[in-house]
Amino acid sequence: MSPKPMTRPGGRSARVQESVHTAVRDLVSEVGREGLTVPMVAARAGVTPSTIYRRWGDLQELLSDVAVERLRPETDPADLGSLRADLDAWAEQFLDEMASPPGRAYIRDALLGDPDGSNAGRCSAYAAEQIDAVLNRAAVRGERVPDTDLVIDRVVAPIMYRILFRPGKLNTEYARELVANALRQL
Amino acid sequence: MSPKPMTRPGGRSARVQESVHTAVRDLVSEVGREGLTVPMVAARAGVTPSTIYRRWGDLQELLSDVAVERLRPETDPADLGSLRADLDAWAEQFLDEMASPPGRAYIRDALLGDPDGSNAGRCSAYAAEQIDAVLNRAAVRGERVPDTDLVIDRVVAPIMYRILFRPGKLNTEYARELVANALRQL
Structure with missing residues (x-):
């Protein structure tokens, strides 16, 4: 709620x-x-x-609201001069934060006390806003950019799926492979 | 548990x-x-x-165990004669089942009463077994096949992410786009 x-x-x-x-x-x-x-x-x-x-x-819904607040990004994504560099850096940081023990606990809390899905939606919206910022900056530079939803499907979703469902490599190399796949067709 | x-x-x-x-x-x-x-x-x-x-x-862990059992596939994936056709059909059925109201409730129950992640791991293992079956059959036919983990990242993860975090199109066309991306580099 x-x-x-x-x-x-x-x-x-x-x-x-x-x-x-x-x-x-x-x-x-x-x-x-x-x-x-x-x-x-x-x-x-x-x-x-x-x-x-x-x-x-109730308490679980309160914990969910607090968790979503902790998952809110505190800074804009770094500007490293190119779409690839910016997305790589963002994906690595996102992976590090979400896969850390506190990140996993917040994701879990956010989902648990969230009967209508609005808190999970806020988590996803935070990621989308950060990706939008990276893509808009690249478009201003004159670079070709993918859709935000495509970056969510190809970079954010696999990271979150591994955190929730499937133990496996969650490292910098993996984050870069996902970004490479998101930018492949440009 | x-x-x-x-x-x-x-x-x-x-x-x-x-x-x-x-x-x-x-x-x-x-x-x-x-x-x-x-x-x-x-x-x-x-x-x-x-x-x-x-x-x-406790009750939540029992509900989680029951939910995982409901998410266990009851049949082998259909054999339609080609990797693309088999994966398309499997992805469409997986999407339909998981995005249905009972499917969403089972996924939620499976995650909630699962402090150590083993029930979520069973859900993911069921999907991996089905994908393995499709890929093994295709390999026997002489087709080139991707890794199971790649199909999970590119087909299963985006579907589950949308179900849990991001309301959005979950239809046959979307399932086929995801499969196309998983098979792109073969």
Whole structure:
């Protein structure tokens, strides 16, 4: 479930979200995920449990919202001067982050407390925005570029599938092979 | 968690698994997933709740095991006389089954109650076995064939990614585009 209502930066709703998210992150590192309860999060965040239930549904949906927030990219993709270099660098970083133990835990949390798929959709939208930025920059340089959806199918999907379903090589060489396949037909 | 110990067909362990799985499937259709409890499943299956806890862990892990069993293919891939035709047909059927409402629910259940990833690994192994069968048959015919992992990356992964993360076209045309990309470099 997405946080609702939509938050206005600096408004009460945004402050509640910020304090609840911070409480979850702190408590997870203090007592672990297994020990976490909604009343515990509410007490730490200085809100009532019913504020949390009303806005997030239950603990798993709250953990999902926090996980998606952690999966939000913090910087624009690096500009290395060419489409190939930019996509290689982005794919390597994406693979490193997602395949790391915290990345795997966030992906799992994001999917688990997400009955309507909107949090998983936010994860995918973050990746699409980053790829869009790389492709737009390349188009401005005059390079030919593939569709964003094609890059998602050929680079993002295989990485996420291996993380979720199929243990296997998840290294720089693999990221580069996927990018090469995405750029093959240009 | 995988069922343990390993079952011998017709042995007590196999009979327990069969009766518990049947009880879960029947009760899910009678009372829904939300109303399900381990004691309810145990009573219907004629076993003690502790048998279930000992073997499956908790309800979510039991649901995951049942879901993986539902995702097990029941037939060998059709033999249509060529690699391309066989892979097209297999990919279309895989897409149809996984993207259907029951398929989506089973994939979700399989991932949720699966702390160590072994049930997700079984799902992936089922797909790999089917692809292996198609590729081996083509090799016997004298056709050149790609690696199984390449077909998983290029055909299975994008379908599963769209089901889990990114709503979008999941139709026959899409399945064929993915197969074409998997066979492009032969």
